[in-house]
Amino acid sequence: MARAAIPGRLTWQLARVVELVAETDRTKSIVLDAPAWARHQAGQHVDVRLTAPDGYQAQRSYSIASAPEDAHLMLTVEEIDDGEISPYLTEELRAGDDLELRGPIGGYFVWDSVQPGPLQLFAGGSGIVPLRAMLRHRAATGSTTPARLLYSARSLQDVIYRRELLESPGDSGVDVAVALTRSWPEEWTGHRGRVDERLLDAEAWPAGDQPWIYICGPTGFVESISQRMVQRGHPPDRIKTERFGPTSG
Amino acid sequence: MDEHTLDGNAIAGPLHQHLGREMTAARATCGHCGKTFVLAELVVYARAPGSVGRCRHCESVVLVVTEFRDTIRIHWNRFALAEPPTP
Numbered sequence: 168m169a170r171a172a173i174p175g176r177l178t179w180q181l182a183r184v185v186e187l188v189a190e191t192d193r194t195k196s197i198v199l200d201a202p203a204w205a206r207h208q209a210g211q212h213v214d215v216r217l218t219a220p221d222g223y224q225a226q227r228s229y230s231i232a233s234a235p236e237d238a239h240l241m242l243t244v245e246e247i248d249d250g251e252i253s254p255y256l257t258e259e260l261r262a263g264d265d266l267e268l269r270g271p272i273g274g275y276f277v278w279d280s281v282q283p284g285p286l287q288l289f290a291g292g293s294g295i296v297p298l299r300a301m302l303r304h305r306a307a308t309g310s311t312t313p314a315r316l317l318y319s320a321r322s323l324q325d326v327i328y329r330r331e332l333l334e335s336p337g338d339s340g341v342d343v344a345v346a347l348t349r350s351w352p353e354e355w356t357g358h359r360g361r362v363d364e365r366l367l368d369a370e371a372w373p374a375g376d377q378p379w380i381y382i383c384g385p386t387g388f389v390e391s392i393s394q395r396m397v398q399r400g401h402p403p404d405r406i407k408t409e410r411f412g413p414t415s416g
Numbered sequence: 417m418d419e420h421t422l423d424g425n426a427i428a429g430p431l432h433q434h435l436g437r438e439m440t441a442a443r444a445t446c447g448h449c450g451k452t453f454v455l456a457e458l459v460v461y462a463r464a465p466g467s468v469g470r471c472r473h474c475e476s477v478v479l480v481v482t483e484f485r486d487t488i489r490i491h492w493n494r495f496a497l498a499e500p501p502t503p
Contacts, residue, residue: 177433214429224485228426272428274438275456386421409456410423 177272179216180204181265185239190327194293195257196232199240199266206235209304210277210297210381210409213242213270217252227252230296230383230409231271234303243327245293276381276409280310284379287372288316289362289392291384295327297409298383302341314341315378317370319362319388321349344370367395374400383409424458427467427481431455434488447494449474 182201190196209231216226233241246257260266278286278301286305288298295318305314320326323345326333332343346358346366358366372378380401382392389410396406424440431439440456451473458469458478466482478495481488 176436177429212425212428226429226483228429269429269433272432272438273425273440273456275440275454276425407456408423409425410421411426 177269179267179269182240182268184260184262184264184266186262187260190243191325191329193257193325194243194245194327196241196243197256197260197266199242199268201240201268204240205271207231207240207271208274208277208279209234209300211271211273211300212297213268213272215242215252215256216267216269217255218267225251228272230300232296232299234300234307236307237303243293243296243299276383276407278304278379278381280305280308280312282312282379284312284377285372286312286314287378287380288314289380289382289384289388290316290318291388291392292320292325293327294382294384294388294409294411295332296383298381299328299331301381305341306339311340315370315372316341316343317346317362317366318343319346319348319384322347323352323355342370362392364395367399371396371399377405380406381409382406384411386410420461420463422460422462424454424456424460424469426460426462427458427469428456430467430481430483430488431490434490443498444478445496445498446471446474446476446478447496448476448478452498 180203182199184197185200186198188196212228212230214226214228216224218224229242229244232243233239244253244256247253290298305312326345346362347355348361351359380396382389389408393406393408397403428440442455443452444455445452449471453472457472459472461468466480468477469479470476471478478493480491
């Protein structure tokens with residue numbers, strides 16, 4: 168069970184659930200108090216491990232939604248049909264429960280506000296989670312790095328952190344564009360349908376601005392966007408990708 | 417690549433715990449095709465018992481990671497770290 172964490176070494180540790188927040192019909196944020204937590208970087212993730220009474224264990228990776236500067240560690244989990252872990256996290260878990268996790272993990276899909284150059288974020292569905300951590304990190308550090316987020320979701324109801332993203336003040340230096348791919352309200356003035364060339368022309372930094380590009384979402388979304396950004400002249404080493412899929416449940 | 421594949425970010429946890437350092441930003445060379453890339457770019461099949469990592473360029477299996485309770489095993493198959501990862 169919980170062992171004393173050795174600095175610099177990655178081990179499993181217990182975190183206590185402080186609060187659960189419903190973000191959409193299918194996603195919940197888990198706010199955690201993790202006493203042995205090492206400060207993370209925006210974009211990193213954790214592994215969560217569940218142990219059944221008979222000793223059976225299963226684990227999955229989840230992106231960290233909170234900024235390093237936030238008071239609590241927060242994960243946001245989408246419930247996957249027939250998932251082994253996510254239905255427990257979104258339906259059964261309660262405030263006061265302990266959760267076993269390992270992290271922070273990863274050093275490739277991370278962004279630090281001291282990194283020079285504009286920030287271009289692409290999110291497909293719950294791929295918004297690590298990008299939200301980057302935007303919060305940007306805000307918390309008072310960074311003036313201009314940022315653009317292009318977020319593809321099935322419908323307005325599926326947009327995670329909707330209020331935070333869509334009702335942020337226009338002078339924040341962050342431009343948010345949402346593409347709704349399956350259904351949209353009649354009065355919707357944003358993009359309708361999948362991310363296309365016209366939307367990329369209008370909303371994405373051109374290669375000449377030398378942005379750092381982060382793409383997170385289902386495999387097909389990530390492949391499609393990353394290929395098109397390379398075609399648009401962005402150097403591949405400026406494009407960072409993180410894929411998730413049905414096995415992420 | 418089919419929709420069910422992930423990438424090297426998905427095996428960051430066991431790699432870090434087993435090797436004692438962050439590995440996804442580390443560059444490595446595939447011994448099958450000679451291409452160099454960072455571990456985060458591996459094509460990862462996570463539905464097998466254990467995770468299978470393939471080279472994104474030639475699709476050869478370059479590593480297999482299994483984790484059972486607190487035992488992590490990594491089998492490397494003609495895959496060489498090209499440079500140490502940045503700390």
